[in-house]
Amino acid sequence: xxxxxxxxxxxxxxxxxxxxxxxxxxxxxxxxxxxxxxxxxxxxxxxxxxxxxxxxxxxxxxxxxxxxxxxxxxxxxxxxxxxxxxxxxxxxxxxxxxxxxxxxxxxxxxxxxxxxxxxxxxxxxxxxxxxxxxxxxxxxxxxxxxxxxxxxxxxxxxxxxxxxxxxxxxxxxxxxxxxxxxxxxxxxxxxxxxxxxxxxxxxxxxxxxxxxxxxxxxxxxxxxxxxxxxxxxxxxxxxxxxxxxxxxxxx
Amino acid sequence: xxxxxxxxxxxxxxxxxxxxxxxxxxxxxxxxxxxxxxxxxxxxxxxxxxxxxxxxxxxxxxxxxxxxxxxxxxxxxxxxxxxxxxxxxxxxxxxxxxxxxxxxxxxxxxxxxxxxxxxxxxxxxxxxxxxxxxxxxxxxxxxxxxxxxxxxxxxxxxxxxxxxxxxxxxxxxxxxxxxxxxxxxxxxxxxxxxxxxxxxxxxxxxxxxxxxxxxxxxxxxxxxxxxxxxxxxxxxxxxxxxxxxxxxxxxxxxxxxxxxxxxxxxxxxxxxxxxxxxxxxxxxxxxxxxxxx
Numbered sequence: 001x002x003x004x005x006x007x008x009x010x011x012x013x014x015x016x017x018x019x020x021x022x023x024x025x026x027x028x029x030x031x032x033x034x035x036x037x038x039x040x041x042x043x044x045x046x047x048x049x050x051x052x053x054x055x056x057x058x059x060x061x062x063x064x065x066x067x068x069x070x071x072x073x074x075x076x077x078x079x080x081x082x083x084x085x086x087x088x089x090x091x092x093x094x095x096x097x098x099x100x101x102x103x104x105x106x107x108x109x110x111x112x113x114x115x116x117x118x119x120x121x122x123x124x125x126x127x128x129x130x131x132x133x134x135x136x137x138x139x140x141x142x143x144x145x146x147x148x149x150x151x152x153x154x155x156x157x158x159x160x161x162x163x164x165x166x167x168x169x170x171x172x173x174x175x176x177x178x179x180x181x182x183x184x185x186x187x188x189x190x191x192x193x194x195x196x197x198x199x200x201x202x203x204x205x206x207x208x209x210x211x212x213x214x215x216x217x218x219x220x221x222x223x224x225x226x227x228x229x230x231x232x233x234x235x236x237x238x239x240x241x242x243x244x245x246x247x248x249x250x251x
Numbered sequence: 252x253x254x255x256x257x258x259x260x261x262x263x264x265x266x267x268x269x270x271x272x273x274x275x276x277x278x279x280x281x282x283x284x285x286x287x288x289x290x291x292x293x294x295x296x297x298x299x300x301x302x303x304x305x306x307x308x309x310x311x312x313x314x315x316x317x318x319x320x321x322x323x324x325x326x327x328x329x330x331x332x333x334x335x336x337x338x339x340x341x342x343x344x345x346x347x348x349x350x351x352x353x354x355x356x357x358x359x360x361x362x363x364x365x366x367x368x369x370x371x372x373x374x375x376x377x378x379x380x381x382x383x384x385x386x387x388x389x390x391x392x393x394x395x396x397x398x399x400x401x402x403x404x405x406x407x408x409x410x411x412x413x414x415x416x417x418x419x420x421x422x423x424x425x426x427x428x429x430x431x432x433x434x435x436x437x438x439x440x441x442x443x444x445x446x447x448x449x450x451x452x453x454x455x456x457x458x459x460x461x462x463x464x465x466x467x468x469x470x471x472x473x474x475x476x477x478x479x480x481x482x483x484x485x486x487x488x489x490x491x492x493x494x495x496x497x498x499x500x501x502x503x504x505x506x507x508x509x510x511x512x513x514x515x516x517x518x519x520x521x522x523x524x525x526x527x528x529x530x531x532x533x534x535x536x537x538x539x540x541x542x543x544x
Binding site: 054067083086087110117119120124125127132155156157163165166167169172 | 374
């Protein structure tokens with residue numbers, strides 16, 4: 001069966017929610033959002049979805065929309081409640097990353113010196129709190145040495161080395177899972193270094209290594225699994241009929 | 252109950268240079284823009300602005316009124332970043348304290364409760380501690396945990412905008428999200444509340460649930476009726492964000508010449524002049540001749 005790279009990424013990202021239980025899926029970006037909905041419709045029916053505004057949705061609105069566009073509201077969760085939820089730990093995140101290093105330190109704040117950045121980005125937002133409170137995964141739609149860097153300029157999401165150095169409270173709920181990219185799935189070795197877990201069909205380990213700005217181990221890399229016909233049907237007909245996913249990942 | 256209603260001009264006259272001003276709402280949502288525009292018409296400067304920011308921060312930065320900015324983010328929501336904020340950061344024009352959003356909320360809560368800090372896990376091991384070198388951690392007296400001691404974000408003045416209020420300062424929101432406006436009111440020595448409509452107290456609950464009563468009058472110093480007072484940010488259910496106007500704002504903010512024209516068109520007059528200019532622009536775009544209106 002034919003499938004696109006975006007669909008491979010969605011299925012790989014969907015695996016990150018497996019076993020999460022009855023928690024809020026915080027998904028930033030189209031592929032993560034589709035992946036959480038796919039997880040809910042397949043292996044993780046208890047996953048909690050939000051409209052990105054003030055509501056949890058037992059039936060989500062059309063992709064990219066809010067409760068005002070349709071769906072069924074199951075709970076009221078204004079912004080203030082989101083911070084309570086994340087501190088309670090009943091939440092799991094898949095966020096973006098402008099830069100990420102070998103320990104999974106993530107930067108979305110700014111490029112350059114924080115005192116006078118070369119380029120101001122969106123700021124640390126909730127990344128520092130997310131990463132020390134519950135599992136956090138990352139989604140990188142354009143795997144390149146500009147994103148995967150030796151050192152991030154501003155640690156927003158806390159990496160494994162920083163969490164270790166930050167003491168027991170920083171480590172207690174710190175849990176980095178995977179990094180999904182348009183080329184591969186990365187996870188962390190026992191020392192907390194990123195490694196290549198699998199490469200997407202049509203991608204080689206060498207390609208991933210060339211597109212990564214630090215040495216990355218691909219010894220045990222497998223091939224990312226391909227979508228099942230049922231997953232493809234759900235993605236194409238139920239979750240994302242307008243194919244917003246192809247805007248985020250070409251091909 | 253005393254009548255706290257006042258004009259935008261009376262409000263603006265109470266603000267002094269060097270003050271710490273908290274601004275409610277969230278990003279480009281229910282921002283007290285009429286109050287901010289009133290500040291733009293004064294000569295106050297050297298403000299410390301505390302905000303989960305949107306165009307409130309952008310406009311004050313563009314006008315050179317900000318000395319120090321305390322923020323969780325500065326976003327226009329449908330546009331990721333306010334361009335004036337980006338420019339102010341990249342020019343090194345302002346001092347900043349960038350916090351994780353949850354830390355920022357903890358700071359509001361501490362200020363509202365008159366505590367010097369509240370403990371939080373957020374920020375540990377991140378560069379928020381690097382960017383705010385005066386931040387300290389605090390050891391738990393009960394176990395071996397060590398938390399960030401988020402300092403209170405105490406303010407001289409808070410500005411908030413709600414759908415409705417009575418003349419005594421009881422404030423009501425009719426949309427889905429209170430944001431943190433009640434906390435801002437409690438975190439400040441004085442709070443000015445603008446609203447779409449001032450109504451008699453006995454009308455507040457005629458068509459809305461009790462849970463919509465958000466702000467209590469003992470935290471409010473002045474009430475200003477300002478219809479469309481959150482424009483161009485959203486104030487649901489009264490109105491959505493004016494996305495076309497926001498795009499015009501963001502585009503103008505990227506170019507000094509375009510920004511001067513934007514200021515001339517929209518920001519030189521008073522609040523009614525602003526709304527007339529916005530209406531004129533809408534009429535021109537829809538092909539209506541404004542002179543015939």
